[in-house]
Amino acid sequence: MTRSERQELIDKGLLLPLMEEFYTIQGEGFHKGTAAYFVRIGGCDVGCHWCDVKESWLAELHPPTETEKIVANAVKYSKTIVVTGGEPLTWNMTPLTTQLKEKGLQTHIETSGAYKLTGVWDWICLSPKKLKLPTEEIYGKAHELKMIIYNKSDFKFAEEQAAKVNKDCILYLQPEWSKRDKVVPEIVEYVMANPKWKVSLQTHKYLNIP
């Protein structure tokens, strides 16, 4: 395959830079505690300084992989596939998710929403970032909003983002992992005072699983 042929397949979303895949328990948000197969696609230029998967950022480090291969493998493990990254919406998610749906699987995405929403999704977890705000379209479609709290100013940002999502969207505040000892008590107090919010923890990190 020539470079330009390969680039064309990447542009169409038929090849994706696959970083890792693993069968685990969804640790965060609404589906926490539920078994799911995770597909982590490399490439992200949002640049969160506290990102817990910085190794994912450079797409070139991850092998371009056929969506058919990803699907044929994923179907062996679970009825629920969580697509994450990196930022999965860097890429055209339509081929991957269409093929997952053809196999009867549930498609979930973890996204910052910073790029055009593509793909067929049963569940959208939107986790907005100040550095690159979500596109307008995704606010109406997100099933859960998961705001990361690193410091007190993040509560204000969380409220600004909550004002933009649809009325059925479930609202979560999740402590940034390295700041958890400081921010968990602040989140607890905030949720008791503002009960439209719920707490989300990265439970997989407490369980010592991927």
Ligand SMILES: C[S@@+](CC[C@H](N)C(=O)[O-])C[C@H]1O[C@@H](n2cnc3c(N)ncnc32)[C@H](O)[C@@H]1O
């Ligand atoms: C690694 S990101 C990948 C998906 C997408 N780029 C995004 O940010 O939503 C997966 C989830 O982990 C969250 N996250 C990343 N680093 C974190 C950290 N240090 N503490 C808590 N949550 C974190 C993100 O906000 C997102 O909800």
Ligand SMILES: Nc1nc2[nH]cc(C(=O)O)c2c(=O)[nH]1
């Ligand atoms: N167990 C587990 N649950 C998760 N929920 C969201 C994750 C992510 O990195 O997108 C994640 C992850 O990396 N592991």
Ligand code: SF4
């Ligand atoms: S948008 Fe997601 S993957 Fe990208 S830097 Fe932020 S947390 Fe990490």
Ligand SMILES: [Mg+2]
């Ligand atoms: Mg993670």
